[in-house]
Amino acid sequence: MRGDDPDAVLQLFQVCAPGMIPVADECVRVLWLDENGLVLDQMGLIDPTVLRFEGLVGHFSTYSIVAVAVPEPTSLSLLILGAAALLRRRHR
Secondary structure (H helix, E strand, C coil): CEECCCCCCECCCEECCCCCCCCCCCEEEEEEECCCCCECCCCCCCCCCEEEEEECCCCCEECCCCCCCCCCCCCHHHHHHHHHHHHHHHCC
């Protein structure tokens, strides 16, 4: 996330712990959904059709999500680390 101020710096949000409700400007909940919009178990064997990011923000800003393709086996933490590295490199 980057604030609207021209000098605003990039801010990354943590992924909320399982079962945690997003707190303003602290974490983002990632939901894995099937083709019918039903929530999937992230540790299950079914790949999601849609990823939904839910967060609670306290101000208007510019938000971006970066997807990174990684070799199997993938993990959510590896995906997040790759996205964070791309964002840092892109906004330097």
